[in-house]
Amino acid sequence: MPIFEPSNRLHHWTPSALAAGPFAGLQGGAVASLLTAEIEAQAGSRNWGTAISASAWFLRPTPMTDLRTQLSVVSEGGRVSVVDNTLWPVDEDQPCATVRVTLSRERAVEIPSLPESGLAGPASDTADPTRFPLRTRRAAHGKPWFMDAMEARAGDGTAWFRLDHAIIDGAGSLPLTSVLGPADWTHGIARPVESVVADPNPNLTVQLFRPPSGPWVGVRAETRWRPAAGLGVGSGMLLDIHGEIGRVSMSVILVPFPKVPAVEASKPVPASN
Numbered sequence: 654m655p656i657f658e659p660s661n662r663l664h665h666w667t668p669s670a671l672a673a674g675p676f677a678g679l680q681g682g683a684v685a686s687l688l689t690a691e692i693e694a695q696a697g698s699r700n701w702g703t704a705i706s707a708s709a710w711f712l713r714p715t716p717m718t719d720l721r722t723q724l725s726v727v728s729e730g731g732r733v734s735v736v737d738n739t740l741w742p743v744d745e746d747q748p749c750a751t752v753r754v755t756l757s758r759e760r761a762v763e764i765p766s767l768p769e770s771g772l773a774g775p776a777s778d779t780a781d782p783t784r785f786p787l788r789t790r791r792a793a794h795g796k797p798w799f800m801d802a803m804e805a806r807a808g809d810g811t812a813w814f815r816l817d818h819a820i821i822d823g824a825g826s827l828p829l830t831s832v833l834g835p836a837d838w839t840h841g842i843a844r845p846v847e848s849v850v851a852d853p854n855p856n857l858t859v860q861l862f863r864p865p866s867g868p869w870v871g872v873r874a875e876t877r878w879r880p881a882a883g884l885g886v887g888s889g890m891l892l893d894i895h896g897e898i899g900r901v902s903m904s905v906i907l908v909p910f911p912k913v914p915a916v917e918a919s920k921p922v923p924a925s926n
């Protein structure tokens with residue numbers, strides 16, 4: 654079952670429980686994935702090329718309700734196209750999130766003595782995320798959430814994620830969309846302390862120089878926090894089992910830790926958007 658189901662109107666969507674964040678509303682990575690998936694799904698028919706980067710802004714919490722989106726072409730033609738997509742609750746006028754996706758038509762360029770970079774080497778050097786232990790975390794509300802839509806493992810300084818549910822029907826072949834959900838955990842993977850402050854990211858930027866091969870996406874993350882200002886940043890290298898595929902970065906806003914019911918207070922709480 655996809656995480657977002659289309660309703661009876663074009664560009665209208667109903668989120669499943671797996672789109673939820675750990676507190677209230679939807680997870681930012683799920684929202685960014687939906688908005689990017691709509692753009693990537695049209696790239697072939699519009700001759701936009703391959704999606705190579707996405708920048709998402711989470712303007713306010715997205716409620717668990719029916720949603721509508723609207724695409725806007727900023728620029729198309731030539732080698733590079735830029736497309737925006739914005740999301741609202743169906744009965745509201747204030748947007749919750751927006752993404753800007755850059756797409757490019759690939760063109761081979763010969764550069765003497767410059768090999769392909771980022772690849773691990775022979776097939777025998779590929780990573781095997783299944784040899785690392787499973788990582789599971791529950792949301793503060795105790796209900797299903799976006800983390801439950803993927804298998805997570807960690808080891809050797811890398812967190813690995815495999816999305817087990819399509820964002821939308823047919824999204825399995827959308828490379829940038831498949832990376833955004835795992836990438837959105839970056840600032841939480843390397844957070845310096847747990848369950849002290851919440852650290853939502855108001856934005857998310859992912860850049861790919863090649864599409865992931867296979868379902869596993871790895872994040873080699875780092876964070877920097879400045880508690881006196883309530884700010885931070887998260888960033889990291891993105892990988893598939895063969896090596897590096899791109900980069901991720903986001904700003905981090907430190908806020909008081911949300912109060913949760915006593916029965917939930919002892920449970921580990923992951924990063925949120």
